[in-house]
Amino acid sequence: MVKFYAVFLLLFFLCFTSSSPPAEAFPPPANAFVAAIYRDPATSLYTIPAAAGNRSLVLDLAGPLLWSPCPGRHPTIPCNSSTCAEARAFPPRHCYNRPSPRPPCACTATVGNPVTGACAAGELTLTDVILSTTDGHHPTAVFDVNGIISSCAPTSLLSGLPAGAAGVAGLARSSVSLHSQLAGKFYFKSKQFALCLPSGNSRDPGVAFFGDGPFYLLPPPGIDVTALLTYTPLLKDPKSSAYYIHVNGFAVNQKAVQIPPGKLADGVKFSTTVAYTTLRSDVFKPLLDAFDGATSGIPRMPDAAPFELCLNSSALGSTRVGYGVAPIDVMVGGGKNWTIFGANSLVDVDGSRACFAFVNGGAKAEPAVVIGSFQMENNLMLFDAGRSRLGFTSTLFGIMTTCSNFNFTMGIM
Ligand SMILES: *[C@@H]1O[C@H](CO)[C@@H](O)[C@H](O)[C@H]1NC(C)=O
Ligand SMILES: *[C@@H]1O[C@H](CO)[C@@H](O)[C@H](O)[C@H]1NC(C)=O
Ligand SMILES: *[C@@H]1O[C@H](CO)[C@@H](O)[C@H](O)[C@H]1NC(C)=O
Ligand SMILES: *[C@@H]1O[C@H](CO)[C@@H](O)[C@H](O)[C@H]1NC(C)=O
Ligand SMILES: *[C@@H]1O[C@H](CO)[C@@H](O)[C@H](O)[C@H]1NC(C)=O
Numbered sequence: 041m042v043k044f045y046a047v048f049l050l051l052f053f054l055c056f057t058s059s060s061p062p063a064e065a066f067p068p069p070a071n072a073f074v075a076a077i078y079r080d081p082a083t084s085l086y087t088i089p090a091a092a093g094n095r096s097l098v099l100d101l102a103g104p105l106l107w108s109p110c111p112g113r114h115p116t117i118p119c120n121s122s123t124c125a126e127a128r129a130f131p132p133r134h135c136y137n138r139p140s141p142r143p144p145c146a147c148t149a150t151v152g153n154p155v156t157g158a159c160a161a162g163e164l165t166l167t168d169v170i171l172s173t174t175d176g177h178h179p180t181a182v183f184d185v186n187g188i189i190s191s192c193a194p195t196s197l198l199s200g201l202p203a204g205a206a207g208v209a210g211l212a213r214s215s216v217s218l219h220s221q222l223a224g225k226f227y228f229k230s231k232q233f234a235l236c237l238p239s240g241n242s243r244d245p246g247v248a249f250f251g252d253g254p255f256y257l258l259p260p261p262g263i264d265v266t267a268l269l270t271y272t273p274l275l276k277d278p279k280s281s282a283y284y285i286h287v288n289g290f291a292v293n294q295k296a297v298q299i300p301p302g303k304l305a306d307g308v309k310f311s312t313t314v315a316y317t318t319l320r321s322d323v324f325k326p327l328l329d330a331f332d333g334a335t336s337g338i339p340r341m342p343d344a345a346p347f348e349l350c351l352n353s354s355a356l357g358s359t360r361v362g363y364g365v366a367p368i369d370v371m372v373g374g375g376k377n378w379t380i381f382g383a384n385s386l387v388d389v390d391g392s393r394a395c396f397a398f399v400n401g402g403a404k405a406e407p408a409v410v411i412g413s414f415q416m417e418n419n420l421m422l423f424d425a426g427r428s429r430l431g432f433t434s435t436l437f438g439i440m441t442t443c444s445n446f447n448f449t450m451g452i453m
Contacts (some may be wrong), residue, residue, distance in 0.1 A: 070173035072251030080202035108207025135159030162192035231426030235445035269431035286373030
């Protein structure tokens with residue numbers, strides 16, 4: 041009898057105290073989710089079609105939270121919960137959270153529009169996000185993920201976002217960003233996501249992966265692009281939930297750019313809402329001068345704002361990795377280089393001018409360098425908050441593929 045009770049107690053203990061997944065997330069449908077990434081030409085923002093009603097969410101690498109206008113009746117979350125504290129931990133720049141009233145109350149969080157900088161407070165709620173599961177080669181099934189924590193926002197906060205956008209998917213290093221919630225709900229091994237942004241002139245979308253690799257791009261039988269990644273540590277910056285890395289300096293044509301010491305000490309930030317890498321003047325000028333010197337044999341053309349150096353594109357050779365110009369090495373923490381070739385250093389503005397695709401952010405820009413989306417196009421970028429590292433490739437053109445080469449035909453390998 042004693043034995044029987046012991047077994048019973050043990051079973052009881054196992055059933056109620058083990059961290060077995062909640063019914064909704066069990067069994068995990070896959071090791072990863074996949075979504076197509078579209079570039080909106082009017083705003084240079086990137087969206088994934090993950091909102092209900094065939095609507096999209098704008099990707100925001102620096103956003104700590106999801107937000108979207110809510111129906112009048114929606115679930116709320118207690119203001120004294122840890123989820124509420126997490127959602128309020130990183131209000132957007134120049135925005136703040138009003139103190140919560142005394143419990144019981146519904147949690148509110150302030151969210152921001154990454155384009156206009158407008159802020160608004162809304163109730164925290166639970167919403168659905170629609171993604172496809174993937175085996176890394178194909179989408180395998182469309183999956184409606186319930187219970188994703190999101191903030192409500194007034195419809196006016198959508199102004200400036202692409203037509204058809206239902207809201208913003210924050211992908212920053214917070215526990216309430218989209219990839220963190222997916223990793224937590226589905227027990228992914230890695231709290232990571234990969235972005236492969238399509239180029240502006242591609243008809244086909246790029247691809248975002250949430251969860252564990254490998255991830256394959258065509259040609260058949262597929263190249264596991266995660267095998268090509270080089271890693272650098274992410275900086276820990278308690279002021280912000282954005283992704284920062286350490287950069288030791290730049291080189292153009294393998295010649296170091298003379299940047300006074302300490303200018304890059306605060307780290308370099310990544311953004312999907314800044315179209316072109318933007319540098320503070322004291323960093324921009326030496327980089328521009330170095331590129332100017334390294335391309336001095338190529339005829340100049342009149343500038344096209346916001347760019348400060350344009351070349352005659354018909355005088356430029358074309359290579360597998362874009363325009364044939366001096367490569368730029370971004371020398372990152374850990375002694376590795378992220379090499380930017382012509383495809384990501386020069387932008388074709390009107391068919392005749394190829395302009396240096398970096399922008400002078402002025403004397404007060406902060407941080408000193410923000411890596412913009414044009415420099416990430418057709419590179420695979422893996423944001424791995426779990427292991428606190430950033431994985432990057434150079435342009436995938438170098439291995440004869442592009443970010444628009446995921447096979448979106450539903451299937452299994
Ligand atoms: C979703 O929207 C896209 C573009 O807005 C359209 O091409 C597609 O047919 C729509 N799909 C459905 C199922 O309505
Ligand atoms: C939150 O407040 C409610 C109502 O005052 C209380 O019952 C509950 O225990 C509180 N929860 C936490 C996690 O503090
Ligand atoms: C990184 O780039 C610099 C400048 O071009 C070069 O001197 C260095 O050897 C490169 N390092 C690696 C690991 O490739
Ligand atoms: C650009 O270069 C091409 C080929 O070298 C040349 O024919 C053309 O005149 C140049 N255009 C200008 C505006 O300099
Ligand atoms: C994409 O996947 C489908 C389904 O497996 C397959 O039939 C098709 O040939 C693939 N496309 C390419 C270009 O390989």
